[in-house]
Amino acid sequence: MKRMLSLVVTTAALLLALPASAQFAKPEDAIKYRKSALTVMGTHWARLAGMAQGRIPYDAKAAADNAAVLEVAHKLPWAAFGADTQSGDTKAKSEIWKEPAKFKEAEERLFAEVPKIVAAARSGKQDDLKAAFAAGGGVCKNCHDNFRQ
Amino acid sequence: MKRMLSLVVTTAALLLALPASAQFAKPEDAIKYRKSALTVMGTHWARLAGMAQGRIPYDAKAAADNAAVLEVAHKLPWAAFGADTQSGDTKAKSEIWKEPAKFKEAEERLFAEVPKIVAAARSGKQDDLKAAFAAGGGVCKNCHDNFRQ
Known part of the structure; x- marks a missing residue:
């Protein structure tokens, strides 16, 4: 029983020690992946923001399609921001790893705003999209200002 | 009436002349976007392939999560493979634009295989995933061999 407990504790400790980036073979793979995911996310975000703000003609189908990707x-x-991915081909600031609670907070703010923007994009009403971006549109800039060089 | 018809024809011609990449401000934006989307796609594809082939421990929840992204x-x-995106920071072969029907066929082959892989990943059975990759796993290589330097 003692041995079993020891095994459980050891396994749990090992799991906790695994960086989130353990799913990437190399740190540079994680960096390439997160930059790619941010480019995809940013492209579809920008199209929705453009439609919300009238820079891109509003199209309900396009809004819903972009929302599905976002x-x-x-x-x-x-x-993909594991501890082993701080240096390399990245503009990530060291604050990400020095202030993990603040970085997590920025992530949670994004996770709170995106569903509202997605719902507004699916409503088919440009005014809903405009209101959603007026309320939550600053979430990218907030994170970039603090955590991107 | 004649003027109206002329306007319709002109508008239709303009729409047809618009490259698919018109949604990107610059050709280099389209190139960056498609490379990013391929990186995201390839990462999640590789995780599913790894689980199908036993290189990554099979986990039904992880399989379903990766499938949702794929x-x-x-x-x-x-x-993002518009006519104005043939040169630049890209490994895309000129065959993409020289043989558009063949490129379209490769795209359609992917569109036929991915839903089967996604369904297999959602079944919760490793054997289903293995069978789906055995049948359709060559679709990336097929396109890369023909259209990527």
């Missing part, structure tokens, strides 16, 4: 893409980059 | 991501790169 809904999946916004969750992807964050697991 | 389902969205595999549709993204193709609109």
Whole structure:
């Protein structure tokens, strides 16, 4: 029983020690992946923002299509900021790893705003999209200002 | 009436002349976007392939999660291969634009295989995933061999 407990504790400790980036073979793979996911996310975000603000003609189908990508893409980059990915071909600031609670808070703010923007994009009403971006549109800039060089 | 018809014809001609990449401000934006979308797609594809082939421990929840990303991501790169994106920071072969029917066929083959892989990943059975990759796993290589330097 003692041995079993020891095994459980050891396994749990090992799991906790695994960086989130353990799913990437090399740190540079994680960096490439998170930059790619951010590019995809940013492209579809920008199209929705453009439609919300009238820079791109509003189209309900296009809004819903972009929202469907944003809904999946916004969750992807964050697991690729493991402790072993601080240097390399990246503009990530060291604050990400020095202030993990603050970085997590920025992630959670994004996770709170995106579903509102997605719902507004699916409503088929440009005014809903405009209101959603007026309320939550600053969430990218907030994170970039603090955590991107 | 004649003037109206002329306007309709002119508008239709303009729409047809618009490259698919018109949604990107610059050709280099389209190239960056499609490379990013392919990286995201390829990462989640590789995780599913790894689980199918036993290189990564099979986990039903992880399989379903990766499938959800693949389902969205595999549709993204193709609109970013507009006529104005043939040169630049890209490994795309000129065959993409010289043989558009063949490229379209490769795209359609992907669109036929991915839903089967996604369904297999959602079944919760490793054997289903293995069978889906045995049948359709060559679809990436097929396109890379023909259209990527």
